[in-house]
Amino acid sequence: MTRRTIRGWVVLHSWSSLVCTAFLLMLCITGLPLIFHHEIDELLDDQPPIAAMPAGTPLQSLDTILARALADRPGEVGLYMSFDEDRPVVNVTTGPSPDAGGAEMTLTAYDQRDGSLVGAIAQDGVMDFILQLHTDMFAGLPGMLFLGAMGVLFLAAIVSGVVLYAPFMRKLDFGTVRTGRARRTKWLDYHNLLGVVVLAWASVVGLTGVINTLAEPIIAQWRSDDLAAITREHDARGLPVPTRLASINAAVETAKAAVPGSRVQFVAFPGVAYSSRQHYAVFLQGDTPLTKGLLTPALVDARTGALAAVRPMPWYVQALQLSQPLHFGDYGALPLKILWAVLDLFTILVLGSGLYLWFAKRHASSEAKAREVESGGVLVPAE
Amino acid sequence: MHRPRSRSTGAIFAVPLLLAVASMIGLVAALLGDGAADIVSWVALALPVAAVIWAMRFRRG
Numbered sequence: 480m481t482r483r484t485i486r487g488w489v490v491l492h493s494w495s496s497l498v499c500t501a502f503l504l505m506l507c508i509t510g511l512p513l514i515f516h517h518e519i520d521e522l523l524d525d526q527p528p529i530a531a532m533p534a535g536t537p538l539q540s541l542d543t544i545l546a547r548a549l550a551d552r553p554g555e556v557g558l559y560m561s562f563d564e565d566r567p568v569v570n571v572t573t574g575p576s577p578d579a580g581g582a583e584m585t586l587t588a589y590d591q592r593d594g595s596l597v598g599a600i601a602q603d604g605v606m607d608f609i610l611q612l613h614t615d616m617f618a619g620l621p622g623m624l625f626l627g628a629m630g631v632l633f634l635a636a637i638v639s640g641v642v643l644y645a646p647f648m649r650k651l652d653f654g655t656v657r658t659g660r661a662r663r664t665k666w667l668d669y670h671n672l673l674g675v676v677v678l679a680w681a682s683v684v685g686l687t688g689v690i691n692t693l694a695e696p697i698i699a700q701w702r703s704d705d706l707a708a709i710t711r712e713h714d715a716r717g718l719p720v721p722t723r724l725a726s727i728n729a730a731v732e733t734a735k736a737a738v739p740g741s742r743v744q745f746v747a748f749p750g751v752a753y754s755s756r757q758h759y760a761v762f763l764q765g766d767t768p769l770t771k772g773l774l775t776p777a778l779v780d781a782r783t784g785a786l787a788a789v790r791p792m793p794w795y796v797q798a799l800q801l802s803q804p805l806h807f808g809d810y811g812a813l814p815l816k817i818l819w820a821v822l823d824l825f826t827i828l829v830l831g832s833g834l835y836l837w838f839a840k841r842h843a844s845s846e847a848k849a850r851e852v853e854s855g856g857v858l859v860p861a862e
Numbered sequence: 863m864h865r866p867r868s869r870s871t872g873a874i875f876a877v878p879l880l881l882a883v884a885s886m887i888g889l890v891a892a893l894l895g896d897g898a899a900d901i902v903s904w905v906a907l908a909l910p911v912a913a914v915i916w917a918m919r920f921r922r923g
Contacts, residue, residue: 569910619886644874644875644878645871645874645875645917648869648874649868649869649874650868650869652865652921653874653876653877653878653917653921654877654913654916654917654920654921654923655917655921655923656917656918656921657922657923658922658923659923672914672917673914675878676878676881676882676910676913677910678881678882678885679881679882679883679885679886679889679910680885680889680907680910683885683886719866766891767893767894767895767896768893768894768895768896769893769894770903774863785869801893804893805889805893810893810901811891811892811903811904812896814900814904815892815900815903815904815907818888818904818907818908821911822907822910822911823910825910825914842883
């Protein structure tokens with residue numbers, strides 16, 4: 480690699496990282512508690528408890544639960560219904576209209592054994608605050624897309640960092656940490672070691688993070704593309720969202736029967752973002768960590784209760800669904816989460832040391848920095 | 863004074879490549895199942911962490 484080429488990569492590495500570092504530090508720091516979201520929630524005991532009842536207590540029909548939820552929120556309609564994995568609790572999302580925004584929605588939990596109210600699910604705890612900051616910095620879709628752009632710069636910084644690793648390490652053994660030398664040399668070595676060690680993990684978490692920021696446009700695309708095709712096939716175009724809906728309990732049973740061995744993760748009501756105007760979309764999941772994330776919607780006609788279609792998600796929605804576990808690190812029990820946290824801490828050190836290395840020599844020319852890279856940190860750039 | 867020889871790009875990236883492959887195996891394994899697949903994933907993703915501990919223990923100077 481010529482000095483000129485190295486200089487180009489130095490400039491790309493410096494600027495791509497400089498622009499994104501502040502945001503990446505925020506993402507890595509807020510991401511740390513989010514890895515343990517589930518454990519922290521359990522510790523804080525935020526979940527309202529449910530009454531003890533004998534095992535095998537029969538469950539109420541989902542129609543009964545829905546009627547109860549709608550009675551509790553007069554004038555509202557059902558938007559989503561989801562199911563706790565480890566207890567007989569049904570969560571009902573209601574809102575003033577099917578196209579209600581997130582802020583207008585209310586999420587309430589009901590005990591499916593006796594239909595009793597478990598409680599409103601507050602979404603204003605400290606973990607929700609951290610999650611929101613991490614997702615969109617309280618700026619909605621533009622905030623998400625902005626963080627996605629920062630993620631793209633982070634990926635550019637990773638690639639350019641790997642390219643610069645080669646000339647830097649030309650005369651050094653893997654893992655060399657020269658702690659006896661100048662402070663700059665020591666931090667250069669740590670930056671290189673930690674950076675190259677987290678390379679694959681940070682690339683995957685970075686890339687899947689970028690894909691997650693595209694969730695809204697991806698779902699909108701699926702809705703206007705795939706879902707619209709199903710709706711056309713069933714000749715229900717242009718009809719308004721029906722006001723009298725067929726039994727949701729029957730719709731869920733129909734969907735489950737269509738895909739044996741599946742579990743219902745959630746149901747989207749007609750007219751909401753995850754469904755068409757005419758169907759219940761029953762989202763079914765498999766039982767491995769992989770198929771648990773890859774949801775298949777079964778569309779059930781909301782007027783007649785007949786099964787309209789079971790159609791796997793198109794590739795771009797599957798990519799989004801696969802990106803979620805790979806970004807969150809929540810699919811391999813506690814040891815995986817701990818490793819996730821350690822690698823996240825390593826990434827924080829890479830970002831911090833990078834910032835220090837740049838700041839200490841911010842007035843040095845790119846030529847001098849290229850010389851430093853070429854010499855493996857022996858030649859320090861002048862002020 | 864002994865002048866360190868220049869390494870080939872292949873030699874420079876041998877260990878990083880190994881760690882990257884281990885990381886990818888770790889990331890994918892836990893997706894495919896529970897139990898044994900999880901253990902494979904923990905071991906594989908522990909390798910990059912172990913490499914840092916090893917370097918700090920044996921490559922400091």
